[in-house]
Amino acid sequence: MTEQESTPNMSVTVPSAAEPIPSAAPASPLAAPRQPRQWLAGVAILLLIATAAGAYVYDNSRQQQQRELIHQLELRLAALQEQQPGLQENDKQRQQQILNLGTEQQHLADKQGMLEKQLLQLQSRRPNDWLLAEADYLVRMAGRKLWLEHDATAAQMLLSEADNRLRDLNDPSLLPLRQALAKDIAGLKELPQLDSEGLVLRLGALIDNVDQLTLLGLNANQNTPSTPVDAPSEDLADWRSNLGKSWHAFTDSFITIRRRDGQVEALLSPQQEWYLKENLKTRFLQAQLAIYREQQAVYEDNLTKADKWIEQYYDPNDATTQYMHSEIARLLEQAVSVSLPKQFQSQTQLEDLVRQRLQHLAAE
The missing domain is CATH 1.20.1480 (hypothetical protein mp506/mpn330, domain 1)
Structure with missing residues (x-):
């Protein structure tokens, strides 16, 4: 707000330069309100200057921050540019790994197909091979029963079960093996039963x-003749004679001497x-x-x-x-x-036969 707007009804007369200004003239009553107006103008000027200075400082600060931000962005850009060759190399390595994985996956798929074909072949031959492996297991168990537990009866039963498995195979090439099993069973039957x-x-x-x-x-029977002794009577009047008889009987048997011929242990x-x-x-x-x-x-x-x-x-x-x-x-x-026999004749033949079958399956 200006001075004219604050005092619209007041007129100010400015003296001209030709007119002399009295040095000691008394202050007029209208000169008093001029000092507050000057003070307000100075404050306004100071506020304007402070505002301008603040705006300048703030603008410089923002420019400084922008320069620092730009410098950091330039540094990051330079670092990214330096890392770009390594990232490109890593990208190439990952692409190569992806290609290698694809190749390995294809190999695994091919191998899986081969295994599936072999599994189908094994499933078609599983009954015969299973019976043969079971016969081998029964012969091994018969050996353990015989040599570890000395149970010939259980060993004989296990060998008979192994022969039944070979019979179910209905394979003429197994006749020598069955003959060896029959000899082993006969040998166990000949063993004495304890x-x-x-x-x-x-x-x-x-x-x-x-x-x-x-x-x-010294308890041998010794028949020594006994002297007859009169038995005491039952009559009380014969008490004296009865007492004498009892005394003689006691003294006669108090000490007894017997003789024995021969060696005494x-x-x-x-x-x-x-x-x-x-x-x-x-x-x-x-x-x-x-x-x-x-x-x-x-x-x-x-x-x-x-x-x-x-x-x-x-x-x-x-x-x-x-x-x-x-x-x-x-x-x-x-x-x-x-x-006991040290070994079954059929055990070695059966083990060789099972090994040959497994090698043949692995070769296929």
Whole structure:
């Protein structure tokens, strides 16, 4: 707002240059409002100058920021230009890898087609090959049953099942293999059958009878003549005679002296007798263990020593002693080990046949 607009009704008279200005003239009443007007004009001028300066500074700042931004963009552009050859090389490598993957994919597709054709061929031959492989597995299991478990019966059954599989093949070229299987089965049938459980139970019965044995000692029957003694009467009046008869009978039997001809064995103490019986039981237990381990020599040695001890220390006329002697004699006649064949004749032939079939399938 200008001065004229703030005071529209007031007129200002400006003195001319020709008129002298009184130096000490008194201030007129109209000169007082001029100072506030000058102050407002100065403030307005200062505001204009500050605004112009601020606009200049702001414009310079924006220009500086724009220059810095342009410089950063130029640096980035230069960096991208430097990276462009490497990116182009990477792009070429990726394209080459894509081509290689496409080639490998084609190879895999071709290989998959070949495998599918082979699978179709295998499926068409699967029944015969499966039966042949099953026969080989049964023969292997028969060998394990025979040599690891010593079970000839189970081995014979497994060999018979393997022969049934070869029979189902209905292949004349397998006749030599079936003949070898028949020989193996016949060899197993000729093996003696061991009743290991029965022998162990019979030895257990001997162990139970050890405590019933009668120790040999001075118990022989000796018939000595006895002097007749008058029996006391039942009449109370004869008490004196009865007392005398009883006294003579007591004194006659108080000390008895008997004679025995021949060699007399020393008696065993109760502790020694207990040790003897425990040693006998141990011999029978070791014989049982030898049956499970098929150790013929150990089995016979323990039974022989037990029989010798019974004969030496126990009464031969006792029924238990006679039973144990006869039972030990029968047990010594039993065999606890069998000579097994070292290998099946059919096993090698069957393994070679299976290997040839597999090689033929792989070649196709």
